Amino acid sequence: MTKTYRVHTISLGCPKNRVDTEMVLGALPFRTVPAEGPQSADLVLINTCSFIAPAVEESVSAILEAAEALRELSPRPKLAVMGCLPARFGEELRQGLPEVDIWGLPTELDILPGRLAGAIGAESHAPAGRLASTPKSYAYLKIAEGCDHACRYCTIPSIRGKLVSRPVAPLAEEARRLLDRGASELVVVAQDVTAYGRDLGLKEGLKTLLEALLPLSGLKWLRLLYLYPSGVTENLLAFLAGAGRPFVPYFDIPFQHVHPEMLAAMARPKAADADVIVGRVRKYFPGAALRSTFIVGLPGEKKVHFDALLDFVNRARLHHVGVFPYHAEEGTRAAAMPGQVRRDVKARRLDAVMRAQQEISADILEACVGTEMEVLVDAPHGEWPGLHTGRTWFQAPEIDGVTYVSGPGVVPGAMVSATIEEAKDYDLVGLA
Numbered sequence: 391m392t393k394t395y396r397v398h399t400i401s402l403g404c405p406k407n408r409v410d411t412e413m414v415l416g417a418l419p420f421r422t423v424p425a426e427g428p429q430s431a432d433l434v435l436i437n438t439c440s441f442i443a444p445a446v447e448e449s450v451s452a453i454l455e456a457a458e459a460l461r462e463l464s465p466r467p468k469l470a471v472m473g474c475l476p477a478r479f480g481e482e483l484r485q486g487l488p489e490v491d492i493w494g495l496p497t498e499l500d501i502l503p504g505r506l507a508g509a510i511g512a513e514s515h516a517p518a519g520r521l522a523s524t525p526k527s528y529a530y531l532k533i534a535e536g537c538d539h540a541c542r543y544c545t546i547p548s549i550r551g552k553l554v555s556r557p558v559a560p561l562a563e564e565a566r567r568l569l570d571r572g573a574s575e576l577v578v579v580a581q582d583v584t585a586y587g588r589d590l591g592l593k594e595g596l597k598t599l600l601e602a603l604l605p606l607s608g609l610k611w612l613r614l615l616y617l618y619p620s621g622v623t624e625n626l627l628a629f630l631a632g633a634g635r636p637f638v639p640y641f642d643i644p645f646q647h648v649h650p651e652m653l654a655a656m657a658r659p660k661a662a663d664a665d666v667i668v669g670r671v672r673k674y675f676p677g678a679a680l681r682s683t684f685i686v687g688l689p690g691e692k693k694v695h696f697d698a699l700l701d702f703v704n705r706a707r708l709h710h711v712g713v714f715p716y717h718a719e720e721g722t723r724a725a726a727m728p729g730q731v732r733r734d735v736k737a738r739r740l741d742a743v744m745r746a747q748q749e750i751s752a753d754i755l756e757a758c759v760g761t762e763m764e765v766l767v768d769a770p771h772g773e774w775p776g777l778h779t780g781r782t783w784f785q786a787p788e789i790d791g792v793t794y795v796s797g798p799g800v801v802p803g804a805m806v807s808a809t810i811e812e813a814k815d816y817d818l819v820g821l822a
Contacts, residue, residue: 393513395432396425398467400452401523403439405579405615405788407473408523409532410499411437414472416520417503420512428459431467433510438475441545443717449475450487457489468492468509472502477549478721496535496550522568525768526803527780528575528611528787529568533561533599537581538588539618541646542657542723543688543716546581553582553589562602565609572803574766575611576603577787583614584621597629600637609636610805611766613786616642619662627674638783639675643667644683649698655690655727668706679784681710684743687736688716689727696739703746709754710790711747713740748815751791755813758782765795765808765820778802782818790816797822 397418401411414435415422425431434456438449453471460467472494476483484493492509494502503517522529536551537544565576578599580586587595603612622643630637647653648664664682671678684699703711715736718725763782771777771794778800779792795808800822808820 392421392515394421394423395510395512396430397422398425398428398431398434399437399523400435400456401437402449402452403437403441403445403474405530405577406532406535406581407437407439409530409579410473410496411435412520412523413499414494414502414506415523417500417517418512419503419507419514419517420510421515422518428456428467429463433468433470433506434460435470435472435506438471438473440474440478440549442714442719446475446478449473453487453490457487460489468506470494470502470506470509472496472498474549478545519567520564522571522573524573524787526572527766527768528577529571529573530577530579531561531565531568531603532556532579533583533586534580538585539582539659540657542655542727543685543719545719545722548721550581553585555585555587555590555592555595557590558587558599558602561599562606565603566606569606569608574608574803574805575613575787576609577613577615578603579615582616582618582621584617584623584626594625594629596626600629600633604633604636611638611783612636613638613640614642615786616644618659619643619645619664619667620659622667622671624670627670631674639678640681640784640786641671641675641678642681642786643671646683646685647688647695647699648702649695652688652691652695652699655688656685656724664702664706668708679709680706681712681786681790682708683712683714685714685716686739686743687731689718689724689731690729691716691731700739700742700746703743704750707750707754708747709751709784710786711743711750712789713743713747715740752813752815755791755816755818758810758818759813761810762807763793763810763818763820765793765806765822767795767800767802767804767806768792769802776800780806791818793818793820795820795822 428434439445468491470492471490534555538553645664765780767780806822808822810820812819
């Protein structure tokens with residue numbers, strides 16, 4: 391009988407990283423089962439993030455904690471580290487963490503499984519195919535790697551490289567397999583989904599891809615993450631409006647700032663005025679859910695710049711907002727810019743935006759009380775029997791609030807109709 395190997399996995403960072411982890415696990419040429427912790431594993435695999443300093447710190451801490459847990463074990467499980475951290479720091483990282491047995495870059499996903507098999511001396515077995523780690527209800531579909539934009543604060547192009555889109559046919563086939571396994575929602579992800587297909591010579595690449603995905607049997611919701619502001623065009627919105635369900639009118643558009651001087655300092659793509667784009671989306675989708683992220687404290691950001699950002703947040707009334715303090719990342723052009731903003735100023739500005747957004751979110755959710763809404767059930771609640779966590783159409787997995795739901799037919803993977811009975815600052819409570 392073929393031996394089974396225990397694998398403990400830690401996947402940090404964005405959904406794109408999670409897909410990479412799932413692809414590597416599914417391509418392992420040996421039989422595997424999940425290990426509850428590093429001490430009970432034959433192989434510990436950590437997929438890292440290094441987008442900003444806190445992500446670097448989290449990744450390094452995860453590696454050190456795993457190494458410490460394995461230190462006294464005999465035989466010692468193998469420790470493998472993949473992803474953005476080794477891509478960004480290279481040989482410096484390898485020398486500083488000799489506890490790591492195997493390293494893997496984002497460009498090595500096709501050869502890493504064989505490398506892992508060799509490291510543990512595994513008996514050969516047919517790969518299982520991508521191993522989804524999300525709840526049964528949804529799955530991520532990564533359509534491209536890298537980014538062609540050159541934002542001055544961002545490390546992604548130096549880590550992940552230029553845009554490389556996956557062809558339409560294999561993406562449609564992967565989507566079909568994910569739906570066949572029980573997913574009701576596909577979350578389409580890339581650094582910029584609106585750029586999809588440009589490197590393949592496709593004039594309207596995202597439209598071409600969606601024409602292949604939207605008719606797939608079993609697909610109830612299709613969500614797009616993330617749309618660069620300059621890519622949210624009249625043509626794209628007209629197509630999406632005509633497509634109808636299963637497309638979900640949820641638009642994650644990372645504006646990062648709204649003041650033109652700050653956008654110029656960031657070297658953000660042109661034709662990206664936030665008010666124009668929000669108006670454009672709401673012209674085609676009056677009830678659309680909009681999410682955005684903003685950076686406060688970029689070098690040179692003055693009070694007038696921040697006031698414009700805060701005014702936009704109050705005026706636009708987006709469903710969801712994420713705010714990050716600027717981090718001077720080594721290797722980026724912004725790190726050398728004059729006018730670095732003090733940490734305490736960045737903290738105050740972040741707090742001001744989030745306090746404003748908390749009130750907006752509470753108002754939006756309060757308007758849902760008493761209405762009937764579809765809820766996609768994700769998982770049982772960890773503490774309350776009979777209660778489950780799920781999401782409405784305007785709640786993306788892992789980044790937004792949730793809807794707590796109970797009642798007949800509420801099981802993981804089900805789409806239920808629920809009466810919203812209570813609203814919190816970021817979450818809803820419903821009864822099916």
